[in-house]
Amino acid sequence: MALLRSKLRLSIASSAPLWQRGFATSKTLSKSAVVTGSGQGIGKAIALRLARDGFDICVNDLEVNSSMVNNVVAEIQSLGRKAIPVFADVTRLPQVEAMVEASVEGLGPLDVIVANAGIAQVQWGMDAQESDLQRLFEVNFYGVLYSDQVAARQFIKQGSGGKIINAASIVSFRPFLMLPIYSATKAAVRSLTQSLAMELAKDKITVNAYAPGVVDSHMWDTIDEGMGHINGRPKGQNFKDTVNSITLGRTSVPEDVAKMVSFLASADSDYVTGQTMMADGGMVFS
Ligand SMILES: NC(=O)C1=CN([C@@H]2O[C@H](COP(=O)(O)OP(=O)(O)OC[C@H]3O[C@@H](n4cnc5c(N)ncnc54)[C@H](O)[C@@H]3O)[C@@H](O)[C@H]2O)C=CC1
Numbered sequence: 001m002a003l004l005r006s007k008l009r010l011s012i013a014s015s016a017p018l019w020q021r022g023f024a025t026s027k028t029l030s031k032s033a034v035v036t037g038s039g040q041g042i043g044k045a046i047a048l049r050l051a052r053d054g055f056d057i058c059v060n061d062l063e064v065n066s067s068m069v070n071n072v073v074a075e076i077q078s079l080g081r082k083a084i085p086v087f088a089d090v091t092r093l094p095q096v097e098a099m100v101e102a103s104v105e106g107l108g109p110l111d112v113i114v115a116n117a118g119i120a121q122v123q124w125g126m127d128a129q130e131s132d133l134q135r136l137f138e139v140n141f142y143g144v145l146y147s148d149q150v151a152a153r154q155f156i157k158q159g160s161g162g163k164i165i166n167a168a169s170i171v172s173f174r175p176f177l178m179l180p181i182y183s184a185t186k187a188a189v190r191s192l193t194q195s196l197a198m199e200l201a202k203d204k205i206t207v208n209a210y211a212p213g214v215v216d217s218h219m220w221d222t223i224d225e226g227m228g229h230i231n232g233r234p235k236g237q238n239f240k241d242t243v244n245s246i247t248l249g250r251t252s253v254p255e256d257v258a259k260m261v262s263f264l265a266s267a268d269s270d271y272v273t274g275q276t277m278m279a280d281g282g283m284v285f286s
Pocket residue numbers: 036037038039040041042043060061062065088089090091116117118119139143167168169170211212213214215216217218219220
């Protein structure tokens with residue numbers, strides 16, 4: 001029965017064009033998604049939202065975060081969807097390859113990858129060292145590129161297209177003071193998203209990115225603390241201060257971002273590619 005189901009999934013996946021496949025619900029054949037860096041924060045919210053949308057989820061993060069990952073997996077399973085934990089460092093191509101392989105093995109054909117894993121570092125551009133550049137670009141750019149490449153190869157092998165969704169930021173459009181190298185990595189992700197959209201359209205693969213504004217997550221805890229070291233503001237103040245430049249008058253929560261990613265992962269976005277879509281409460285108007 002399981003074999004039949006997986007053969008059925010494969011034949012549906014490979015025979016119907018993406019735009020005819022529509023949404024899966026828990027009662028229909030499911031789709032699957034890999035979400036990198038989904039042990040916490042925005043990635044976790046995306047993983048849970050996509051699970052609610054009907055996806056089975058490969059939950060990825062670094063092994064050091066295994067307990068968080070296992071909790072996300074359990075939460076998804078309690079929603080009635082399949083989930084598997086895969087510990088992989090997205091800066092290492094062989095680990096990304098093994099991650100996608102494990103996802104296909106455990107959950108069936110891949111439909112969506114969300115290249116979400118990222119890190120930030122507060123500093124002045126004038127102080128940035130080679131090791132800072134290396135670390136930030138390795139995770140935020142190489143990690144996204146490797147995830148996209150490996151997923152795209154899998155989509156091409158399956159022959160039915162797919163959706164690549166990258167983590168950009170509003171700093172892809174306009175850098176934040178004290179986040180110069182981080183901002184440059186996110187501008188690079190926006191550019192890569194456009195290039196791969198052009199390159200992969202012939203394979204029925206769309207490539208888009210989401211650009212959050214200020215999101216209450218572990219990342220902003222570290223940004224707030226780092227900025228505090230530079231400008232002396234007390235803990236939490238740099239985060240709070242951002243509200244002054246948010247049109248909707250509040251910082252965001254990971255679920256605000258997950259709603260946009262849900263759209264980008266759905267059939268409703270089939271005619272959208274090469275876009276970096278902002279979910280920032282109106283901080284940057286493009
Ligand atoms: N928090 C914010 O305000 C914003 C975040 N973003 C982007 O959204 C994405 C998610 O951010 P948050 O959830 O806020 O961050 P977070 O720090 O809360 O979570 C990021 C996750 O990525 C994982 N990760 C880091 N390096 C990894 C690696 N090499 N391999 C696998 N996993 C790795 C971390 O362990 C962590 O669990 C990032 O790409 C970030 O740059 C963009 C705009 C705003």
